[in-house]
Amino acid sequence: MLAAPPDLPVTAGLPALAEALRTSGVAVVQAPPGTGKTTLVPPAVAEVVDGRVVVTQPSRIAARAAARRLAHLLGEPVGETVGHSVRGDRRTSRRTRVEVVTTGLLLRRIQHDPELAGVGAVVLDEVHERHLDADLTLALLVDVRANLREDLSLVAMSATIEAERTAALLGRDTPVIRVPGALHPVRSVWCPPPAGVRRTDDRGITPAFHDHVAGTVRRALTDHEGDVLVFVPGVAEVDATVRRLAGVDADVHALHGRLSGAQQDRALSEGPRRRVVVSTAVAESSLTVPGVRIVVDAGFSREPRTDHRRGLASLVTVAVSRAAAEQRAGRSGRLGPGTVLRCWSEAEHTHLAAHPEPEIATADLTAFALEVACWGSTDARDLALLDQPPAHALSAAREVLVGLGAMTDDGRATARGRVIAGVPADPRLARALLDGAGLVGAGRAAEVVAMLSEDVRAPGGDLVAALRSLRTDQRARSWRQQVTRLEQVVAGQGTTSEHTRPLTDDVAVGLVVALAHPDRIARKRSGTSSYLMASGTGAALDPRAPGPLAGLEWLAVGDAHRRPGDREARIRAAAPLTEDLALEAAGSLWTEADEVAWTDGRVVARRRTLLGAIELSSTPLTDPPVQAVSIAIREAMTTEGIALLSWTEAATALRARLDFLHRAIGDPWPDVSDAALTEGLHTWLGLQLARVRSAQDLRRIDVSAALRAMVPWQEAGRLDDLAPERVQVPSGSTVRIDYSQEQPVLAVRLQEVFGWTAVPALAGGRVPLLLHLLSPARRPAAVTADLESFWDNGYPGVRADLRGRYPKHSWPEDPRGAPATARTKRPST
Incomplete structure (x- = not known):
């Protein structure tokens, strides 16, 4: 050729x-x-x-x-x-x-x-x-x-x-x-922003960093020869940089996909004057921009990211990878030795990702899944893909397509799905176009879908204002061309307008947006400024620039992004909506269900009408089904555990004794820890829990009887021998044993154990009681599990102290042979 x-x-x-x-x-x-x-x-x-x-x-x-x-x-x-x-x-x-x-x-x-x-x-x-x-x-x-x-x-x-x-x-x-490369050498100049200048915030690239990029371009024009190619991540950043370069001694051109063919051609053609071409990543590898000897790289790219669990997909601004940075730099070395001015430091460069992630790993896969289904494959693994799609992402995409009526449950494309696939837009937007044309008119539906198909940054997040701006913007040729193409698609489908509703732009835009993203229909939470989307995700408008959307009861959210660690998503583009239009757009999400649940210590029964996760109405149920009540209580028990039971003093004491024996002996004495009782709830409570029909029934459960039933019958008779509730001391008193400690404790007045030479042992002689010996006023005097040693070594000091404080009491020198007494004073002589 x-x-x-x-x-x-x-x-x-x-x-x-x-x-x-x-x-x-x-x-x-x-x-x-x-x-x-x-x-x-x-x-x-x-x-x-x-x-x-x-x-x-x-x-x-x-x-x-x-x-x-x-x-x-x-x-x-x-x-x-x-x-x-x-x-x-x-x-x-x-x-x-x-x-x-x-x-x-x-x-x-x-x-x-x-x-x-x-x-x-x-x-x-x-x-x-x-x-x-x-x-x-x-x-x-x-x-x-x-x-x-x-x-x-x-x-x-x-x-x-x-x-x-x-x-x-x-x-x-x-x-x-x-084929070996033929690039000329390229010199790197590191141009990090001044200290204190943030490169990005939650709204994207900061104005201060935009100023820095423009300043770096001016430096490049002054210090180096040749045309300049500037890389920024998106259309908004291109426009912001072009504005800041007004007045430079060069022709400044924007380069991105929304420009007309003539505008793109001008940017790619050498002219009589020196040029600055400010471009998105389209000039990174597949385009030749003639005359370029200098590259200024802002260091960012725009990549798809998807939160599949919340149904949020968007383009996000991320740091450029090292591989992409090298490709950008190479644009300056095609004609001769070149220079790249990088708006970050050399130290930061070493921490960049080596390569960008393939889109199949990060992007929304709805269109991909529909294409695979239209090809006749029900399993993407049958195709020769460089990387297989993440299973959870593909599953989420298929759920969306089934909801749109574009795919069957077994992964096959429906007739409607093939029509949707033929629309040059994301399947959600295709659905909005086809269904919206019959509701708001083909022209208006095409306008909104064409707007949503671009990376729109609406002022104040208001999509209605963004649409009105596009209609009057003579530079929006790309958008107008897309509108025309979409109107032709609608005409080719023979969509009628017999159901067109006389809606203002305010809610017509919202209806089309809701048709595209029914899961993002949002309702204001009562008493707050935040919203709940039908998907169940919380969302909020930018509090720094809420705009005309602030305070509206219903919104159709076109774009929202949730950063890691944030509780709520940030609404970046939305339009007003009404409840009836929300139901029109998302009828498949409408449900009515009776709900019986354990809430704040009681059974609450109500009939709820929902749009996805959004509650439309709720009315009490006066006579909820007995089985539903029983299930709710059992679920509450499973979730909240044994604290819901009525623990009497006797039940608590019995549990402590059983716990002691389990720790001291092990099997067959049952594990009665919180974890074990909660996990085996339906086993040890058995029929008692099955008969529960109300909160009152729950409180009537005999926990002591259920605990005793856990002990094998062969061992039940040994409980009082191995872990008695009380023990008789030499004074004749019977004193309760405290099993709540790691070692069982007997708290008793010192005078009542005179005559004891050894501490009683529990669990078949395995564990001695720990004696807390008290003064006549029942204050701690000594602690011991070895009376023989205490009488010889500890008692003399304790006796001296107590004789001084309680002189009317008997403090014998030989406690082993002295009579024990429960009396608080020395007997009269």
């Missing part, structure tokens, strides 16, 4: 590539950015295979730029030998041999036409970026080659050392063709 291809490093690998395609039909090309693989590999493949060569790119910008670059080398306009097809813009003809498309568009084609009629080869570019649709497209193409089109040639191009993993998926003998 190319009569005189440019002299780029990848040229050295093209003969090996051609040979691989002739012999096996598959190959992996591993080549760093800047080696020319995107430009020269597709025409080289076209020289070998018959039919059209389809080349994938991860973004519309990259697809259009790659086609334009190759067409320029051929001296033709785009649409002749080389064409492109992206969302809303297709330029191809019958003569087109190489067609550059976005990965998502190719995925749609494969689903529609698995045999890819007329296609001779597919070249998958930038597979190392591990986008979710790219992983799935690769897996489906492997399936197509294995079962439908063994003649389909397949080339995967990667910039990383993981090329072997990709080759293994394509086939055992797939060759890996390695």
Whole structure:
């Protein structure tokens, strides 16, 4: 195709590539950015295979730029030998041999036409970026080659050392063709922000750090030669940086996916003046921005994160990985020696993650699961994926799809699911478009869905205000084009407007948002400023900028994010809603149930009407079912344990005696610890618990009888011998033994044990009593478990002390031979 291809490093690998395609039909090309693989590999493949060569790119910008670059080398306009097809813009003809498309568009084609009629080869570019649709497209193409089109040639191009993993998926003998890099040396300049400047807060990049990035760009323009490429994480950050660069001696261009094709082309074209191009990650590896000799890297990227348990999926700002930072830096070394100014320190760089996580590990998998089901597979493990999806994430995605009516319980796509899959939007948004068109009109539904499909940062979180702003913003061409495409989708489905409701924008936006995310319908909690979502997750508006949404009873939440450690999610975008519209959008979540539960020490029975976790109403049940009451009490016992029982003094004392024998002897004496009694609750309480029908019944349980029943009948008669309640002392008194201590304690006046020469032992002689010997006033005088030693060594000192304090009492010198007495004073003579 190319009569005189440019002299780029990848040229050295093209003969090996051609040979691989002739012999096996598959190959992996591993080549760093800047080696020319995107430009020269597709025409080289076209020289070998018959039919059209389809080349994938991860973004519309990259697809259009790659086609334009190759067409320029051929001296033709785009649409002749080389064409492109992206969302809303297709330029191809019958003569087109190489067609550059976005990965998502190719995925749609494969689903529609698995045999890819007329296609001779597919070249998958930038597979190392591990986008979710790219992983799935690769897996489906492997399936197509294995079962439908063994003649389909397949080339995967990667910039990383993981090329072997990709080759293994394509086939055992797939060759890996390695091309060395040709980057010029790149010098790193570390530019951390001043002390005290925070890079991010809970709203994203801070204004102070934005100022620092802009200041670093101005420094780059002053200290270095060449055009400047600036990396920031998202569209809002691009706009903020462009505003701060007003007045610099250079042309400043934004570059991101929401811009029109003409605006993107201007950013990618060299001009008469020096340029600053402020870009999202689209320029990281798959785009060539000519003239760039300097890169300024803010050090952040925007990646998907999903809290599957709470149903919260969003794009979050995270620190860039070292691999991505190196790719960004390499953009400055394509034309000659370059410079990268990094807005962080060298020490911080060492702590960055080595590589970004693949999207399949972190993203919401709802669209992925629907694509797999539409392909006819009920198990993603059957596909040749580089990494399998997390099981819990895939399960959560399937639950969503079943709720949308897009998937059966056994994982098969329904007819409605196939319609939803055909809408160029997330399945939730597709449902909102199709159902919302009949309720608020196709135009308004398309407007809201197009807005939600972008990374919207609504002022004050107000989506209604954001929509009104888009309608008047002449720069929002991308949004308008998406609205038009979505309206065409609705028209193609023949959706009628006979049920359209005369709603204002305020609640119409909320209804469409609620249709997309019924689990995020939120109601204000009574007496607070926070909300409870239908999913059961708490949420709150930003208290620093609550805006017009503050205080509203109902909200439809479009975007919410919960940071680790936070109790509630932060509502970042929402619209007003009413209760009747909430029921309209989330009818499947409506339930009415009788609830009987143990609450605050009593049985509470009520009939609750719920929308998911949101209580709509509650009325008392005057005569709840007996079985439900019994179950509630048993569950309370299981949860709260034995403290709910009525522990009389006798039951507590008996439990202490049994506990002592279990510790001293072991089996067959039962374990009556809190843990053991709670775990075996339904065993040792037996029929008594089964007969409980009310809180009064619970209080009537005879705990003492249940405890005694735990002792084998053969041993029951020995209880009083081994662990008696009382013991008779020499004075004739019977004194209660305290079993609540580690060693049983007998607290007795000293005078009552005169004549004892040894302390009684319990548990069959295993454990001696611990005597707490008291004064006549029942105050502690001595503690001993060895009377023989005490009479000889301890008593003389105690006697001297007590004679001084209690002179009218008898304190004999020989306590062993003295008569014991329970009297408090010396007898009269």
